[in-house]
Amino acid sequence: MLEKETINFEKTVLAGIITQDQDEDKLSEYLDELEFLTYTAGGEVIKRFSQKMDRPNPKTFLGAGKIDQIHEYIKEHDVKTIIFDDELSPAQQKNLNKILDCKVLDRTNLILDIFAQRAETSYARTQVELAQYQYMLPRLTGLWTHLERQRGGIGMRGPGETEIETDRRIVRDRIALLKDKIRNIDRQMAVQRSNRGALVRVALVGYTNVGKSTLMNVISKSEVFVENKLFATLDTTVRKVVIKNLPFLLSDTVGFIRKLPTQLVESFKSTLDEVREADLLLHVVDISHPDFEDHIASVNSILQDIDSMDKPTIMVFNKIDAYQPLTIDEDDLVTDKTPMHNTIAEWKATWMGNVGEDNALFISATNKENFEEFRKKVYQAVRQIHITRFPYNNFLYPDYNENDAAE
The missing domain is CATH 3.40.50.300 (P-loop containing nucleotide triphosphate hydrolases)
Incomplete structure (x- = not known):
């Protein structure tokens, strides 16, 4: 067991799949590492879920029965977060958020969060922020959870789409700005490296x-x-x-x-x-x-x-x-x-x-x-x-x- 520091750890469960390319032992190794990542980010893993599948379910990553089992466990134990060992598609993340009614993260999201915590210098923070925005851009629709309750109707479709498109434009502009900032810092660092002599x-x-x-x-x-x-x-x-x-x-x-x-x-x-x-x-x-x-x-x-x-x-x-x-x-x-x-x-x-x-x-x-x-x-x-x-x-x-x- 990992020694816990005197901080409030977030209750978390992990999920992964067993495939032809990833047997049970290999998944166990990956989930061990994912648990260490979760601990590093401030989470406490209380349960692991796995399922044997030929390929991930395109809608919910795991099968419907396993998702129901996870949902029951999450409700019963007041779990705040579930983390999947593989990267979820925007559609999978959106569907899982709706079904499980808790924070749904994947391995990429978790690593980005740890990098955001650990970035000390302005340059590192800029690099991490750029990576986060690039990860966020295709998932923006899923972030507008309040729009899911509107179910269409007169006067609803336009503003919703406009709001999302506005956000996409803001994020794209921010990505361009961060890339430009990194290019400038890169040039300065290249000069510093060239000045280190022989x-x-x-x-x-x-x-x-x-x-x-x-x-x-x-x-x-x-x-x-x-x-x-x-x-x-x-x-x-x-x-x-x-x-x-x-x-x-x-x-x-x-x-x-x-x-x-x-x-x-x-x-x-x-x-x-x-x-x-x-x-x-x-x-x-x-x-x-x-x-x-x-x-x-x-x-x-x-x-x-x-x-x-x-x-x-x-x-x-x-x-x-x-x-x-x-x-x-x-x-x-x-x-x-x-x-x-x-x-x-x-x-x-x-x-x-x-x-x-x-x-x-x-x-x-x-x-x-x-x-x-x-x-x-x-x-x-x-x-x-x-x-x-x-x-x-x-x-x-x-x-x-x-x-x-x-x-």
Whole structure:
């Protein structure tokens, strides 16, 4: 169970579907993550609903019988919100609002809400607001709930449609204004990046809540906000770091997540430019998470989308202090060994030990475990990029010697 802070949590239920592409175990993983997202947003999940379907119902996402069951539960337990694991169409959201008579959200809406809570700077708030308006635009008709009671009639149809069209125009104008504002900030940030000189750029990337900000604090001795919630950090932080006598720039970027809303990928384009323009990526992975291999695939998918998959990358498997392999009793002749039974040493012997040219590290950023090995690997990678760019500086940065002074 998640530890609850002394705040008023909103009673929430979750819903998802089991399909040919998403079995029961996979849905359970997604709903676990959705519950953590809900907790991050200030909700308390008291029930989960699922249904096996070939495809979502185009009108209500779930079948009529399951919707009736959910409606009864919501009324009986005074539930305020239901969150669906997949994005709902405007028609589905409108119909569900009418039937269930409670707040109906989907995964995209929830993530946008968390981003809105977490945005600290004017730029991040502008990016999130743009994504929210882009999500809202096709759903405006459903937001006019008072029009549903008018059922047509003389003198009713025109004003209603005019009101909705007026809102659409306002939202479109606001979207255009926000895009223009972001373009201006993007140009300023591009100038800032170009003014950073010839220093090698290193970017921390990874799934949300894998320890990127903790690692950033340890490497750069800075104070980046860290919290055990999803999307604790939205704004990109850039620090100058020196290992031995070799300086480079290190940036901590927004965490990725499965089913990341396309609106956010688009509106956070400039933030992701830190990744696009990086010379080296440190792909941080929470090895203690049971779904970490899926997380790697999700991050790689987004890196592919932003044309950054071909960059030199060091895989940093973090939180080895929290990793607990599953155990099998010696007398158990039934249970098959799975990857989650692997020890760290056994993981190292798998594909993890053969990423690129042995570019895999196993560390604990919190306990600084194996941190000297991490520093050495990063130094060597940054040094290689630097002397390739400036061969005449080769003598300035000798091979890493662990007996030298730390800085």
